[in-house]
Amino acid sequence: MTDAKTNVSTDRRKLIQASAAGAAALFGGFGFNPLIASAMAKEAGRSEKPLKAAFSNAGLQATWCAQGKQAAEYWGKLFNVDVTWFDGQLDAVKQRAAIDDMASQKWDFVAIQAFGIGTLTAPVNKMIDAGIPVIDMDTLIAPLDTINVLTFLAPDNEFMGASVTQALVNAINGEGTITMTQGALGHTGAQGRAKGFHSVVSKFPKIQVLDEEPADWDVTKVARIWETLLTKYPKIDAAFFHNDDMALAAYKVMQAKGRTETKIGGVDAMPPAIKAVQDGQMYATVRNPSCRIHGGAIIAGVQAVVGGAKTGTDIPKNIVADGPVVTKANADGMLWMEGQFLI
Known part of the structure; x- marks a missing residue:
């Protein structure tokens, strides 16, 4: 027979396990209970109304960029954000044309990994001046003291x-x-x-x-x-x-x-x-955590739009997403972790 104390302990243990899985997922990606993910999104400030976001990274030919797109779209669904992609095509000129196109449209927020520093400054400033929160990912759009991005999510x-x-x-x-x-x-x-x-x-x-x-x-x-x-x-x-x-x-x-x-x-x-x-x-x-960077951009953008989060007070101007060195000694564990959470 199970007593009340045992039930409480079991429930608490399940909650801790669920929270641990959810926390890993929040800073990573997929592979966990979708009910937990949905609950976390709601607690973290999921938008009640659909939001429109534009994303661009250096080029989807790169595996890191393709994984980032997958993460952004996944977290977009959790947070009620429709993500439109502007592929940089690993070409500064082509990405500039794509971002010029992006800047001609209205978005709730945007997130960009520039192919090169200084190549996108004008269209990005146009969006910032229009009141659109811009999240910088992985590489600087421009030096942080010269551009009013919401935050810069990048590895060291x-x-x-x-x-x-x-x-x-x-x-x-x-x-x-x-x-x-x-x-x-x-x-x-x-x-x-x-x-x-x-x-x-x-x-x-x-x-x-x-x-x-x-x-x-x-x-x-x-x-x-x-x-x-x-x-x-x-x-x-x-x-x-x-x-x-x-x-x-x-x-x-x-x-x-x-x-x-x-x-x-x-x-x-x-x-x-x-x-x-x-x-x-x-x-x-x-590990350069593509999923934490792209997924984090969704969360930061939603917080800015829904919660009114501001740079420096609510969201740091520079957020470092770190990751470990992988050698044969820890490769098995890293591959398993990526399969579970895409950290």
């Missing part, structure tokens, strides 16, 4: 670059050759990752940096660069890439040439990269 790019580079340096015992294949140079995330890379390699005089050519997040450019690098250099001990897509594209070239001895590190910790770490094709990656 310098930390990510340094942590993966340090893992690679440790793997080659602090000596040998290393390369860095960069993203778009105008992207503040890429700038931070490069800074992190240099902060580490500068401490190791026995490490020689062979190449730092940018590939602009473009896997086709990566393949061309790495065809040249593998022909030019008979030995490359380690290679740091500004995202996982580029790392895996380079690995295919290495594999075709029988040069898979190079230790490879990337950024984002997307599922294919975590699997590559498990399989030994990549040595390390680091």
Whole structure:
């Protein structure tokens, strides 16, 4: 027979378990009880009336951006927000045209990851001047002291670059050759990752940096660069890439040439990269939490529209979304966690 005390304990335990799952989901994405998600959205200020939001990120060809779109749309449904997407297509000119189009329409709020700093300032200021809350994601639209965005949701790019580079340096015992294949140079995330890379390699005089050519997040450019690098250099001990897509594209070239001895590190910790770490094709990656950034933009936008949240008092101007380094030691757990919550 179950007594009242046991019932209370069981109910409390279920509530704690549900809250834990919900908290992970709030800062992540999917894979949990939809009833809990709906209840959380209501408590967090779900809009009673449908809201219209416009989103854009660098380009849906990139796995990180595609996962972010999925997260934004999911959280949009929870918070009663209809999300319209303006694809940046990994091209600053094409994204500018898309944001000019966005700025010609009326939205309750918008969220943008710029392909490059300063490329979207005019249309974004037009929307801000019209009273539309703008959330900046991942890379600066413009320096924060020059533009009145609601908030800037981003990872610590310098930390990510340094942590993966340090893992690679440790793997080659602090000596040998290393390369860095960069993203778009105008992207503040890429700038931070490069800074992190240099902060580490500068401490190791026995490490020689062979190449730092940018590939602009473009896997086709990566393949061309790495065809040249593998022909030019008979030995490359380690290679740091500004995202996982580029790392895996380079690995295919290495594999075709029988040069898979190079230790490879990337950024984002997307599922294919975590699997590559498990399989030994990549040595390390680091989680850039796309879902927390895009999902967080939905929550911030709704709070601004429904709750009247203001920058600096209710919402910080800069919110850091961090994530761990992933190596073979913790890859199994990270892949499971992403499958459950897309953290």
